[in-house]
Amino acid sequence: MRSAKEYLSGLKDGRTIYINGASVGDVTTHHAFRNLASSMAGLFDFASAPENAELMSFDTGAGRANRIWQLPTSYAELVTRRKALEAWASLHAGFMGRAPDHVASCISGLYMGLDVFKAYDPARAGALESYYRYVRDRDLYLTYVIINPQADRSKGAAEQADPFLTAGVVDRDAEGITIRGAKMLATGGVVADEVFVTTIQPMRPGEERYAMSFAISMNTKGLKMLSRKSYEDAAGAVFDNPLSSRFDENDSVLYFDDVKVPWDRVFIEGNVEMCQKQFHATPCHVYQNYQAMVRLSVKLKFLTGLAHRTADMNGVTQFPQVREMLGQLAAETGMVDALVAAMEAKGTQVGPYFVPDRHTLYSAQVLTQQLYAHVINTLRELAGGGMIMLPSSVADFDNPEIAALIAKTQQSPKANSHDRVKFYKLAWDAVGSEFGSRHQQYEMFYAGATFVTKGHSYRTYDWAGADRLVQTMLDSYDLNGVSTASKAA
Numbered sequence: 001m002r003s004a005k006e007y008l009s010g011l012k013d014g015r016t017i018y019i020n021g022a023s024v025g026d027v028t029t030h031h032a033f034r035n036l037a038s039s040m041a042g043l044f045d046f047a048s049a050p051e052n053a054e055l056m057s058f059d060t061g062a063g064r065a066n067r068i069w070q071l072p073t074s075y076a077e078l079v080t081r082r083k084a085l086e087a088w089a090s091l092h093a094g095f096m097g098r099a100p101d102h103v104a105s106c107i108s109g110l111y112m113g114l115d116v117f118k119a120y121d122p123a124r125a126g127a128l129e130s131y132y133r134y135v136r137d138r139d140l141y142l143t144y145v146i147i148n149p150q151a152d153r154s155k156g157a158a159e160q161a162d163p164f165l166t167a168g169v170v171d172r173d174a175e176g177i178t179i180r181g182a183k184m185l186a187t188g189g190v191v192a193d194e195v196f197v198t199t200i201q202p203m204r205p206g207e208e209r210y211a212m213s214f215a216i217s218m219n220t221k222g223l224k225m226l227s228r229k230s231y232e233d234a235a236g237a238v239f240d241n242p243l244s245s246r247f248d249e250n251d252s253v254l255y256f257d258d259v260k261v262p263w264d265r266v267f268i269e270g271n272v273e274m275c276q277k278q279f280h281a282t283p284c285h286v287y288q289n290y291q292a293m294v295r296l297s298v299k300l301k302f303l304t305g306l307a308h309r310t311a312d313m314n315g316v317t318q319f320p321q322v323r324e325m326l327g328q329l330a331a332e333t334g335m336v337d338a339l340v341a342a343m344e345a346k347g348t349q350v351g352p353y354f355v356p357d358r359h360t361l362y363s364a365q366v367l368t369q370q371l372y373a374h375v376i377n378t379l380r381e382l383a384g385g386g387m388i389m390l391p392s393s394v395a396d397f398d399n400p401e402i403a404a405l406i407a408k409t410q411q412s413p414k415a416n417s418h419d420r421v422k423f424y425k426l427a428w429d430a431v432g433s434e435f436g437s438r439h440q441q442y443e444m445f446y447a448g449a450t451f452v453t454k455g456h457s458y459r460t461y462d463w464a465g466a467d468r469l470v471q472t473m474l475d476s477y478d479l480n481g482v483s484t485a486s487k488a489a
Contacts, residue, residue, distance in 0.1 A: 001048040001057055001066055002139040004041035010193055011037060013219040017190055017252070019227040027190055032230035035238075035246045037191045040141065043088055043099060047139075056084050060136070068104040069136040071112055072354045078344050085294045094299025095247045095430075095439065097292065097446055098187035103142035103196055106288040107132055107215075110267070112353045113282020117267065120274050128267045131215055135194065142215070143192040145183035145254050146200040156203070157210045167197065167256045168209040169269065176263045177212065179256040188249040189225055192218055195254065200279055200448075203272045211275045213268035214261045222259040225252040231435040239394040242426050244435030283355040289447060290343055290356040293364050296443065297340050300333045300368075303375050306427050310382045313420060315413040325378055332371055339364040362456040365447045372443040379431050387428040390421055 002010075008028050017024040019032055027033040047056040047066055057064040058081075068085070072078040085101050092099065110117075111132040117125035135142060148157055148166040157166035164170065167181035183197060198213035216223065231248040235241035268274045279285040307329050311317040317326075339360060346357035380387075391410075396402045397418065410417035430436050447453050477483055 001064060002044050003048050004038075004045040007041050007044045007141070008037060011191060013217070015190075015219040015225070016223065017225040017227055019230060024190075024227075032227070032233040033190050033250065035232050036248055036250060039092060039096070039246050040099070040188075040191050043091060044139070046088070046091060052087075055087060063137075065136050066100075066104075066139050068101040069108055069132075071108055073352050074354050075344060075347060078347060078354050078356065082294055082340070082344065085291055086298055089295045089298040092247050093243075093302040094295045094297075095243055096188070096249050097295065097442055098143055098249055099295075100141040102288060102291055102295075103144050104135075105291040106144060106284055107135065107142065107196065109284030109287030110278060110282055112287070112350060112355070113278070113284060115351070116277055116281045120268070120271065120277070123263070124267050124269070127264050130264065131267075135215075140193040141188075141191070142194045142196055143186050143189045144196040144198070145186050145189075146196075146198050147184055148199065148201060148210075149182050149184055149253070156207055158207050163209075166210055167254075169212055170209075170258065172269070176261045177214070177266060177269055179212070179214075179259045179261060182253055182255045184251075184253050186225065186252040186254050189218065189252045189254065190227060190250050194218060195223075197254075198268070198278065199275050203275060205272065208270045208272055211268065211270055211272045212266070213275060213278055214266045216259065216261055216265055220259055220261075222257040224255045224257060226255060227252045231433075231438070234434075237394045239422065240425055241429050241433065241435070243429040244433055248435055283350055283353065286356055286358050286361055289365065290340075290361055292446065293336070293340055293343070293361065293368070296368055297333075297336045300336055300371075300375065303379060303430065304329045304333045306430060307375075307379050307382055309423060310379065310386065310427060312414045313412045313423060314382075314384075314386065316382075322382070325382065329375060329378055332375070336364065336368060336371075339367075359457065359460040359462070362453060362460055365453040366450070366457050369444055369447065369450055369453060373440060376431055376436075376440055379427065383424070383427060383431075387424050387432055390424055390428070 011027050015027070017027065024030050024033070028037045046052060053064065056067050058067050058070045067081050068088075070077065070081045072081055088099065088101055110128060114125055114129060117128055151160050151165055157163075157168070160166065164181040167179050167183045169177050170180040171178040179197075186192075186195060189195060194215055194217050196213075196215045199210060203211055218225075228251050230250060231244040232246070235245035235248070238245045268278060308317070308326055311322050311326060316322045343356035343360045343364070346360055347354050348357065349355075391397070391402070391406055396406060406421065407417045410420050412420040415423065428436070430439075444450075475484060
């Protein structure tokens, strides 16, 4: 279990990051990333605090480890782990979608499917097994890049003008493989310890050079991070942008400039079919997205809390039409909570491990992709101009003349002017800022395009059981409408 100090020290490793036309030195002090690094560090301090040991850690047999790496063997253990995930997500209200528990869930899910890797290649299975123990025992923070640059979407990776636009194997030797090209989208990569690199998109024969699965440290020679605009950098004071100033986990394109990956970090190489199997023939895809749904359930509770507080601020909570809107939000948030509980209750044993129910997970993903925009729009409707009619910055309170005008114009039956402005600054950052807009896009697509999640739902639903119900009804009467049960009697 790492402390915040140990985590932050590990980030000072000479990694290569570019933003605003320049190279970043120390991410823990750089104005575009320092608050993010501090927020991530806070997660490690919370997890390693002695008073949280029972909640946030488990016994591996060789010592205590962060519960994000736990491999549940029963329903009770799955629920216990979920409570730890909820506690972590509560520290950032679910706004850090690639906090350490996400890719930890991915790697743990791969490990639960170790037999699939052994059938493919015992040496690669051995590398995966060793890697899981390595990152677990060091409490490392991983991000991942699992999709290709968009480029010409009508063509496969091998058909692009540059065959190494998408990261692929350019060479292999006794020491390992050499990777050249780009992958996206390394959310949180600027402050992660390591990155898991693979492809979740279906590939075709002839694309074997892109069919790889491996993990490397973020300071590996030749690995370059191209950061998007930093919302933290543009946020100013925490009071004015309390979310974007602290929880902008950033997104980066990773470029592999002939990066050497040793064989003990390579889990798949040159096998198109196995790249899909690693996600769907093991518990990986379910386990990582179950974590995402736990996080989202916390976030929806937060947004529903914002909605209720908005109504209170405006003194309209008793209006029937407002209660109707809040009741709808409460029902939808409750539905997501219930789906998380159902994933666990309907979970199944996969070898020694207890894994959440696949179809319930995919049902939740389909529904929440549609739900998030509705929640945001409801918040906008409840707030009206309240999230816009705000002082320019916290500095306005330092000017007595302006502060007096703020006190007069920012009124609420539930709060003084300072607290009203503080609340609406938070609400706007969650809903209307560039940070908030990015989150709406993220929640729509982090699990894949809607046709992808609906495809997962179709693929895992019990169609045979539904068809039996239809057939039972058809068999219950004949052409003359006579009940077959009556005929039998």
